[in-house]
Amino acid sequence: MxxxxxxxxxxxxxxxxxxxxxxxxxxxxxxxxxxxxxxEAFMKPVYTEQLQIKKYVKRSxxxxxxxxxxxxxxxxxxxxxxxxxxxxxxxxxxxIPLGIP
Amino acid sequence: MDLLxxxxxxxxxxxxxxxxxGCNSVEKKIYVNLNYTVPCVRLLNATHxxxxxxxxxxxxxxxxxxxxxxxxxxxxxxxLTPPYLVILESSLFTRSxxxxxxxxxxxxxGVAVVTPNANPSQGTSPHTSCPNENTGVYTENYDPTxxxxxxxxxxxxxxxxxxxxxxxxxxxxxEDNDTQVIRQCYMDHNRAGxxxxxxxxxxxxxxxxxxSAVTDTATCMRRNNINFxxxxxxxxxxxxxxxxxxxxxxxNNTAKGHKEGESVVLAAARLDSRSFxxxxxxxxxxxxxxxxxxLAAAHALRNATQEAPPPRNILYAFFHGETFDYIGSSRMVYxxxxxxxxxxxxxxxxxxxxxxxxxxxxxxxxxxxxLQSAASGLNVSVEEPGFSQPLPPSSFxxxxxxxxxxxxxxxDHRSAFTNSFYESMYDNAEYLxxxxxxxxTPDEQLEYVTxxxxxxxxxxxxxxxxxxxxxxxxxxxxxxxxxxxxxxxxILYGFLVRSNNSWFQQLIPSDLVSHLTDRxxxxxxxxxxxxxxxxxxxQYLLANLxxxxxxxxxxxxxxxVLLPQMYSYLWVQxxxxxxxxxxxxxxxxxxxxxxxxxxxxxxxxxYTSKDYSTWTESRWKTIKGRIFLVxxxxxxxxxxxxxxxxxxxxxxxxCPPL
Numbered sequence: 001m002x003x004x005x006x007x008x009x010x011x012x013x014x015x016x017x018x019x020x021x022x023x024x025x026x027x028x029x030x031x032x033x034x035x036x037x038x039x040e041a042f043m044k045p046v047y048t049e050q051l052q053i054k055k056y057v058k059r060s061x062x063x064x065x066x067x068x069x070x071x072x073x074x075x076x077x078x079x080x081x082x083x084x085x086x087x088x089x090x091x092x093x094x095x096i097p098l099g100i101p
Numbered sequence: 102m103d104l105l106x107x108x109x110x111x112x113x114x115x116x117x118x119x120x121x122x123g124c125n126s127v128e129k130k131i132y133v134n135l136n137y138t139v140p141c142v143r144l145l146n147a148t149h150x151x152x153x154x155x156x157x158x159x160x161x162x163x164x165x166x167x168x169x170x171x172x173x174x175x176x177x178x179x180x181l182t183p184p185y186l187v188i189l190e191s192s193l194f195t196r197s198x199x200x201x202x203x204x205x206x207x208x209x210x211g212v213a214v215v216t217p218n219a220n221p222s223q224g225t226s227p228h229t230s231c232p233n234e235n236t237g238v239y240t241e242n243y244d245p246t247x248x249x250x251x252x253x254x255x256x257x258x259x260x261x262x263x264x265x266x267x268x269x270x271x272x273x274x275x276e277d278n279d280t281q282v283i284r285q286c287y288m289d290h291n292r293a294g295x296x297x298x299x300x301x302x303x304x305x306x307x308x309x310x311x312x313s314a315v316t317d318t319a320t321c322m323r324r325n326n327i328n329f330x331x332x333x334x335x336x337x338x339x340x341x342x343x344x345x346x347x348x349x350x351x352x353n354n355t356a357k358g359h360k361e362g363e364s365v366v367l368a369a370a371r372l373d374s375r376s377f378x379x380x381x382x383x384x385x386x387x388x389x390x391x392x393x394x395x396l397a398a399a400h401a402l403r404n405a406t407q408e409a410p411p412p413r414n415i416l417y418a419f420f421h422g423e424t425f426d427y428i429g430s431s432r433m434v435y436x437x438x439x440x441x442x443x444x445x446x447x448x449x450x451x452x453x454x455x456x457x458x459x460x461x462x463x464x465x466x467x468x469x470x471x472l473q474s475a476a477s478g479l480n481v482s483v484e485e486p487g488f489s490q491p492l493p494p495s496s497f498x499x500x501x502x503x504x505x506x507x508x509x510x511x512x513d514h515r516s517a518f519t520n521s522f523y524e525s526m527y528d529n530a531e532y533l534x535x536x537x538x539x540x541x542t543p544d545e546q547l548e549y550v551t552x553x554x555x556x557x558x559x560x561x562x563x564x565x566x567x568x569x570x571x572x573x574x575x576x577x578x579x580x581x582x583x584x585x586x587x588x589x590x591x592i593l594y595g596f597l598v599r600s601n602n603s604w605f606q607q608l609i610p611s612d613l614v615s616h617l618t619d620r621x622x623x624x625x626x627x628x629x630x631x632x633x634x635x636x637x638x639x640q641y642l643l644a645n646l647x648x649x650x651x652x653x654x655x656x657x658x659x660x661x662v663l664l665p666q667m668y669s670y671l672w673v674q675x676x677x678x679x680x681x682x683x684x685x686x687x688x689x690x691x692x693x694x695x696x697x698x699x700x701x702x703x704x705x706x707x708y709t710s711k712d713y714s715t716w717t718e719s720r721w722k723t724i725k726g727r728i729f730l731v732x733x734x735x736x737x738x739x740x741x742x743x744x745x746x747x748x749x750x751x752x753x754x755x756c757p758p759l
Binding site: 086087090091094096098099100101 | 154157311312313314315316320323324327329334336
């Protein structure tokens with residue numbers, strides 16, 4: 001969607017929708033929010049709704065960073081220690097590799 | 102002519118031109134597949150995994166034919182093109198070389214052992230030196246001085262290779278044309294001549310034997326049973342088969358548990374064997390000698406027990422899976438304890454077990470003298486004259502764990518085994534000196550009485566007479582109890598030389614004929630839910646040797662089945678009469694039955710049990726091997742991390758590979 005032709009109020013509603021949607025355990029919405037509205041929020045000349053859009057983009061970025069940290073930590077721990085957890089590791093896995101611990 | 106039909110005509114002409122064109126596959130020009138490959142597979146128990154493993158996409162290594170132990174240095178340190186796939190002659194397949202290869206396994210992609218056609222002159226056994234040391238009767242709680250082979254090392258030639266873990270595949274190849282191709286490939290491409298290093302392209306081999314199970318039995322049984330995984334897959338199976346048993350007086354098989362007034366002498370023997378490689382287990386002296394002696398003894402006792410039945414019953418039991426921590430006998434003891442078997446442990450009067458018995462006349466004489474002195478006083482637990490010696494590994498030990506039952510184990514060795522190839526692939530007919538004069542047809546070989554058969558017949562006669570006395574029979578009848586050497590030689594031929602012979606074909610029903618092969622029988626216990634080939638053969642043999650023909654009918658199954666709880670009725674296909682080609686079948690009534698031989702640990706779900714066998718065998722997808730020429734690593738474009746093979750054979754082709 002080309003944001004050039006969209007009126008500012010609609011831009012604000014879109015940004016808000018994506019920001020609020022991301023709270024439903026959908027961090028990719030926040031990623032999209034940040035990438036899509038980055039130019040609008042920080043690089044365009046000022047307009048009325050820009051302050052609010054800036055706020056939403058900043059908060060989306062924060063939420064995204066949090067999610068990335070949590071997921072990276074969990075994935076690293078799981079991949080490294082799954083074999084040693086034995087039974088618990090097996091019950092947490094969807095596909096267990098064959099032939100290696 | 103109009104445009105459409107002329108186009109059609111042109112197409113037809115063009116197709117006709119292409120009629121004579123063939124197609125060649127590039128893959129067939131690159132790879133030479135190995136036809137006869139025998140892998141070593143992974144087995145797991147409560148604490149360990151043993152055997153070999155390869156990568157999912159096979160292990161590729163540059164071929165190297167090992168000349169001596171010093172040559173290992175090239176493989177492990179100085180060779181410039183690791184990883185190597187080492188080809189070993191069987192004389193170099195020793196513990197020291199294999200342990201060095203195991204330690205340097207980052208540079209070793211696999212091992213291929215060339216098995217000779219004749220047995221080696223030196224004895225060697227891949228089994229441990231103390232077989233079944235944890236599941237016998239001697240434990241830390243009972244007689245710890247005799248536990249763990251402190252007094253006698255039973256298998257001094259044992260290297261323990263079968264129980265080591267390797268993370269590269271080990272295959273066995275026969276000495277045939279394929280192996281010559283491999284050696285030629287090595288000579289042409291890989292051999293370092295005059296100090297110069299061999300240049301790429303080099304001859305390489307790829308071995309696939311990826312095993313799915315890992316760590317130990319508890320882990321693999323847990324992974325078998327996981328419900329919510331995306332792709333549930335069985336990764337391992339417990340080792341199991343069936344025991345064969347029969348009694349001289351029929352027992353009511355539906356009334357399980359203790360039988361009042363029934364006193365039974367248990368005559369036991371072991372059916373199975375193993376070797377380092379999968380599904381090769383000729384087990385000639387380790388297992389076959391014992392159970393053939395017992396079969397012949399059962400046959401010898403048939404008339405005596407019918408005409409003058411002794412006061413006690415005799416129960417013949419052939420246990421399967423004894424190599425792997427007494428699977429069959431521990432299951433029978435467990436069934437007896439849980440009242441799941443026709444008799445109880447309290448019904449057992451004594452045990453006589455036939456272990457590895459002699460095949461040479463000289464040792465037979467000594468055995469007879471010793472047994473006669475033992476047979477006279479069989480009220481005490483005679484372990485050996487002078488019982489500072491523990492019992493050898495035998496099924497009797499499992500019965501002793503449950504009850505102090507008196508018994509005798511008949512073996513041909515005083516302390517350590519005299520078997521030079523215990524549980525090895527060389528423990529075959531050649532080791533027992535079963536040789537036939539040349540120029541005999543298979544049928545004549547079947548009937549020819551070898552010296553080995555004569556020696557084993559003597560043993561069988563002694564076993565039969567001892568059993569008769571032990572069951573309380575009269576001494577006056579002993580002279581008429583004789584084993585038949587013709588029977589013994591036929592059974593030995595059938596199990597050790599070729600099972601597809603005319604006598605075996607008469608004894609089995611027609612749907613089992615496909616089980617008979619032109620090779621020696623394989624006695625590895627395996628994981629099948631159905632009884633294995635040797636088990637069925639022993640059951641039908643036992644039925645034939647101890648049972649009677651009930652009816653000679655034209656029907657294809659046993660019709661007159663009376664008292665099925667006391668007898669088992671088996672339909673066999675019989676022989677063809679001289680004038681026709683149709684076999685005349687008959688119904689055999691006997692007391693020979695099968696009982697499940699699965700370790701109690703799997704019924705109780707105690708996969709870390711110390712008391713019962715917990716052996717399982719891993720599952721796998723493909724087992725194969727192939728050779729090809731491999732180019733230097735710099736030329737590889739690594740999309741799939743497998744080396745780009747070059748053409749092994751010449752010729753060009755325009756067709757896409759299959």
